[in-house]
Amino acid sequence: MVGHGGRRLLVRRQLAAEPGVQAQPHVPIRRVPNLALLNQHVDPPTPSGGGSSSQLPGVDVFINTVDPVDGPVLCTMNSVLSILATDYPVDRHATYFSDDGGSLVHYEALLETARFAALWTQFCRKHRVEPRAPESYFAAKADAPYAGDAPGEFVGDRRRVRQEYEEFKARVILNHPGDEPQLGTPASSSSPLNFSAVDVRLPMLVYNAREKCPGYDHQKKAGAMNVQLRVSALLSNAPFIINCDCDHYINNSGAFRAALCFMLDRRHGDDTAFVQFPQRFDDVNPTDRYCNHNRVFFDATSLGLNGIQGPSYVGTGCMFRRVALYGADPPRWLPDGASKLLDNPHRQLGNSMPFINSVTLAAHQERPLTPPASLDDERLVADVKESGS
Ligand SMILES: O=c1ccn([C@@H]2O[C@H](COP(=O)(O)OP(=O)(O)O[C@H]3O[C@H](CO)[C@@H](O)[C@H](O)[C@H]3O)[C@@H](O)[C@H]2O)c(=O)[nH]1
Numbered sequence: 001m002v003g004h005g006g007r008r009l010l011v012r013r014q015l016a017a018e019p020g021v022q023a024q025p026h027v028p029i030r031r032v033p034n035l036a037l038l039n040q041h042v043d044p045p046t047p048s049g050g051g052s053s054s055q056l057p058g059v060d061v062f063i064n065t066v067d068p069v070d071g072p073v074l075c076t077m078n079s080v081l082s083i084l085a086t087d088y089p090v091d092r093h094a095t096y097f098s099d100d101g102g103s104l105v106h107y108e109a110l111l112e113t114a115r116f117a118a119l120w121t122q123f124c125r126k127h128r129v130e131p132r133a134p135e136s137y138f139a140a141k142a143d144a145p146y147a148g149d150a151p152g153e154f155v156g157d158r159r160r161v162r163q164e165y166e167e168f169k170a171r172v173i174l175n176h177p178g179d180e181p182q183l184g185t186p187a188s189s190s191s192p193l194n195f196s197a198v199d200v201r202l203p204m205l206v207y208n209a210r211e212k213c214p215g216y217d218h219q220k221k222a223g224a225m226n227v228q229l230r231v232s233a234l235l236s237n238a239p240f241i242i243n244c245d246c247d248h249y250i251n252n253s254g255a256f257r258a259a260l261c262f263m264l265d266r267r268h269g270d271d272t273a274f275v276q277f278p279q280r281f282d283d284v285n286p287t288d289r290y291c292n293h294n295r296v297f298f299d300a301t302s303l304g305l306n307g308i309q310g311p312s313y314v315g316t317g318c319m320f321r322r323v324a325l326y327g328a329d330p331p332r333w334l335p336d337g338a339s340k341l342l343d344n345p346h347r348q349l350g351n352s353m354p355f356i357n358s359v360t361l362a363a364h365q366e367r368p369l370t371p372p373a374s375l376d377d378e379r380l381v382a383d384v385k386e387s388g389s
């Protein structure tokens with residue numbers, strides 16, 4: 001799902017690399033999501049081509065950043081663009097951008113990004129390009145086969161969008177979009193790109209910098225994610241959450257739907273607290289001399305853990321079930337089959353009543369998500385046993 005753009009960070013990773021002991025992969029299983037089946041059941045195309053019949057659940061995406069030098073701003077804004085342009089109904093996902101540095105440069109860059117996103121997302125949808133982080137898209141050497149519906153307009157549009165990307169001006173979007181598609185405008189003298197058949201809406205994007213006091217431990221990224229959890233609970237309260245470090249981007253716009261195949265699977269969906277995507281890395285030297293791709297961890301150990309109880313959370317590129325983060329009992333944990341949400345909400349969650357109420361609401365939102373019985377015989381996730389162990 002996620003690529004890694006930070007050359008400097010790769011170098012740091014390389015210095016930290018040690019020939020550690022790897023867990024033996026006992027039962028390697030590769031799990032393959034069935035996106036076509038998911039779409040057929042919860043997001044079938046409407047006759048008018050609109051998206052209002054979608055039953056896909058809400059997803060809140062958290063992206064964390066702190067230092068605009070450590071995590072270069074252009075790299076961070078590419079992460080944001082890849083999230084905003086992902087293939088998911090815009091009224092069902094919201095992005096929470098946490099700026100632990102509280103820096104004006106992030107704030108202003110996010111404003112610019114939101115404005116550029118209007119053009120970028122339309123271009124991605126019209127021509128179905130991948131990946132949807134513009135820096136990586138324009139840097140790619142070989143173009144993938146054309147997947148959109150307007151091949152004759154592709155070259156001109158691409159040149160124009162590339163030019164706009166170089167200039168990179170944007171504006172902020174803070175409103176909840178409606179669920180009816182809004183088509184763009186045909187080409188004109190002031191706007192040469194034809195987006196008349198493309199939905200122009202953007203998902204919600206929220207800038208968020210927490211108050212800090214000298215001498216108080218703000219728990220860095222973990223503290224920032226707690227704030228995102230609480231803020232998003234009041235604004236969108238989506239039952240699913242994805243988190244993304246600022247030096248990662250989503251390299252496949254179907255990623256949200258792929259994660260939901262696991263969450264909505266009738267066999268194991270309810271038992272799944274989180275779905276971890278493997279990380280892939282950009283800018284590694286061709287022979288991967290320093291093992292920066294982490295192949296043993298992502299391609300062997302994680303598959304091995306899949307056959308036991310599932311892989312570990314690696315800190316980024318992960319979809320969570322919101323209520324799992326609130327300390328709820330796992331389903332079927334208690335002998336009578338009941339699972340308790342909270343023993344003592346004030347002790348566990350603090351004094352904010354709006355937040356505590358949002359937790360109950362989030363738990364209730366889970367119910368309608370049970371996948372349709374028609375999926376009993378078909379599988380949203382196929383297990384492929386790996387040969388050898
Ligand atoms: O006070 C802070 C410090 C860091 N961050 C963010 O935390 C993330 C991770 O920081 P980074 O400097 O990129 O650390 P890495 O050495 O790359 O390690 C990370 O990379 C792993 C995945 O590759 C994650 O699992 C870990 O959480 C994380 O520490 C970034 O988005 C930062 O902006 C904050 O939000 N607040």
Ligand SMILES: [Mn+2]
Pocket residue numbers: 009245247
């Ligand atoms: Mn990092």
